Amino acid sequence: MIPPSARPLPAIAQRAQRLRTSAIHDLLQLANRADVVSLAGGLPDAASFPADALREASDRVLREQSHAALQYGPTEGIAPLRAWVAAHLRAQGMDFTPDQVLITSGSQQGLDLLGKVLIDPGSRVVVERPSYLGALQAFTLYAPEFVGIEADVSGPLPEALAAALPGARMAYLQPRFSNPAGRSIAPERADALAALLRAADAWLVEDDPYGELWFGAPPAPGLIARGVPQGVHLGTFSKMLAPGLRLGWVAGPQGLIDKLVQAKQAADLHTASFNQMLVAEVLRAGVIERGLPVLRRIYRERRDAMLSALDANMPEGIAWTKPDGGLFVWVTLPPQLDAAALLPQAIARGVAYVPGETFNVGAPARNTLRLSYSTVDAPTIRGAVARLAALIHETMRHEPALRSA
Amino acid sequence: MIPPSARPLPAIAQRAQRLRTSAIHDLLQLANRADVVSLAGGLPDAASFPADALREASDRVLREQSHAALQYGPTEGIAPLRAWVAAHLRAQGMDFTPDQVLITSGSQQGLDLLGKVLIDPGSRVVVERPSYLGALQAFTLYAPEFVGIEADVSGPLPEALAAALPGARMAYLQPRFSNPAGRSIAPERADALAALLRAADAWLVEDDPYGELWFGAPPAPGLIARGVPQGVHLGTFSKMLAPGLRLGWVAGPQGLIDKLVQAKQAADLHTASFNQMLVAEVLRAGVIERGLPVLRRIYRERRDAMLSALDANMPEGIAWTKPDGGLFVWVTLPPQLDAAALLPQAIARGVAYVPGETFNVGAPARNTLRLSYSTVDAPTIRGAVARLAALIHETMRHEPALRSA
Secondary structure: OOOHHHOOOOOOOHHHHOOOOOHHHHHHHHOOOOOOEEOOOOOOOHHHOOHHHHHHHHHHHHHHOHHHHHOOOOOOOOHHHHHHHHHHHHOOOOOOOHHHEEEEOOHHHHHHHHHHHHOOOOOEEEEEOOOOHHHHHHHHOOOOEEEEEOEEOOEEOHHHHHHHOOOEEEEEEOOOOOOOOOOOOOHHHHHHHHHHHHOOOOEEEEEOOOOOOEOOOOOOOOOHHHOOOOEEEEEEOOOOOOHHHOOEEEEOOHHHHHHHHHHHHHHHOOOOHHHHHHHHHHHHOOHHHHHHHHHHHHHHHHHHHHHHHHHHHOOOOOEEOOOOEOOEEEEEOOOOOOHHHHHHHHHHOOEEOEEHHHHOOOOOOOOEEEEEOOOOOHHHHHHHHHHHHHHHHHHHHHOHHHHHO | OOOHHHOOOOOOOHHHHOOOOOHHHHHHHHOOOOOOEEOOOOOOOHHHOOHHHHHHHHHHHHHHOHHHHHOOOOOOOOHHHHHHHHHHHHOOOOOOOHHHEEEEOOHHHHHHHHHHHHOOOOOEEEEEOOOOHHHHHHHHOOOOEEEEEOEEOOEEOHHHHHHHOOOEEEEEEOOOOOOOOOOOOOHHHHHHHHHHHHOOOOEEEEEOOOOOOEOOOOOOOOOHHHOOOOEEEEEEOOOOOOHHHOOEEEEOOHHHHHHHHHHHHHHHOOOOHHHHHHHHHHHHOOHHHHHHHHHHHHHHHHHHHHHHHHHHHOOOOOEEOOOOEOOEEEEEOOOOOOHHHHHHHHHHOOEEOEEHHHHOOOOOOOOEEEEEOOOOOHHHHHHHHHHHHHHHHHHHHHOHHHHHO
């Protein structure tokens, strides 16, 4: 007789076959090794978290409102936080009422709920190349047919979007300081893309985690602000405040928000009341307004260090984006180089990045990689970029295909 | 030309058609009216939340470990919390390692992740009658074929489980102080059910939110502790500590946990680091050990008040469960009475409950309702039960079908 514990387990769902350990997940492990400078993660700078303000807010909330903070709460989120988000979006030209805001457990949950409510198996979902990996992962579970559209420095190409939209269920875009490309959609391009979407029978999901992290001037409004009535906006407190609180939001047309609220109730009942009240408290105290200029200065200094190190060290034939905000630089190697194949050697030299392949649907893009400057100080960035550039230089010299190219 | 805002919105997914505003959701709104005594909600008693201990823990965590508490964290959960859960389950006869524990955003998220990973459209899912509404809601989105099995005071009937298991993907049970029935599976019955499941090619999902809230002696172990190797355990800190922190767990076979971790990464990256560290801190300080005897005493006193009020006031022909723990009493009216139809009159008399129909798959059970004694003090419970009993009494006298029955 076979002992019960040696028997195979029962079957799992077909959609779970599509789940794999992700590159992000494995690389976040890697990033913890003390001898590796990680330019891989996209973590915010922990030294900038407003720990003291949160400590004071926590003390006050648990003294004065502990019953509400520790009890079950409304699925939609608490009223002061929804009102703050609606006002924040109105200031950026988006006309959402507090009732049209759903508080989520990070904006990753917004992506999952949107996948659940909008995507049927085989639904066409239009994404830019490259696109945010967490969105691709969340949507993949609902078995869409992804269509990747090409982009240039001004953003996704209007003719590519126009070709992809007929029959599509949804387009997913990060218009400002995108992850992974560090790219923003230029104003005239945004007008053209918004006009195409406005005329289409597809949802626009506009994801804006980094919009407040600008280095020069505030960025131009996204697409929803240019008039896309079926536009759904995703945002997060992770980059303005701290990701460990897991607080984000979705704003959209009321009928969709009502469905998302019902999906969220089945998914986790509601986002932690305590965390929502903490953040409502620090928002009231102006912590974000005081913190954002500091964050912008820190990330701008690191962006500068990375761009000048790339300029100083990278050989001919390498291109990269010059982000005006956010946390990422996107590097394009000569077409014969494979960034994933190069990664173990880079790690051996003490520098980690994310190969770009994983961010792309459609045609391969093996010669791309993502660098983040968010968690490392300027001198360390300069050293790591110099080592990475040396490795790429040597590889190019030893690859006959590259020499003859 | 039609203005864009007047155009219909794009299509949503078929599964989202199955989403409706739930009875729980609407009734939680109802429960907030000051002139209604709500025996409807299943909220824990807010006065028992350990607010001071959490305030001290929050202060310490944000002084000493703010970077970790406010940064992104591991999808699986933080190590000290996973270790605590594994030890807690071992003490109840369940052999799970910390690696086999996934920390979730409340146990509701465990239900959603299990639905996502285990249920294909049409998968047969076996549930007891009545069953936890949140589980039915979470699973429904994945389009299973539910099979409801009958139960008596000792728990689900073995012959009903035996008939339902062939070809089933999963059985979902609450063996101890179940919601809504306030029912526990008797030890011999549990042995018989565990033997059937052990021999079956179906997952067992054992949900135990109330196991620590016992009134006489600790309850007998559940089914997994009797040897069901494909058993998956769900638990929560919501009833031992506070639901507003949204912390629960899933423990199960390693291969399944690995899939659930991947599904959770796509769903919300991870559960709030800060909340996990707070709870790890109060666990270390012994807050749960000190708090549980107090909770047991409070709920036992309220259970006693409800049972004696039912005894003293309910007319002949009404039956109810006598829970040895947990938060709920399940009432069965004469078959001709409809608890949902009666609810507006009950509310007019200042008492709310949940009609039982919503908790049942399969044959209707309109003559049932759920009462909770968790949030109301003993004198208020006595008054509310007396008013409800009077309404039922009057209704029975005026219903000819009932008089002749």
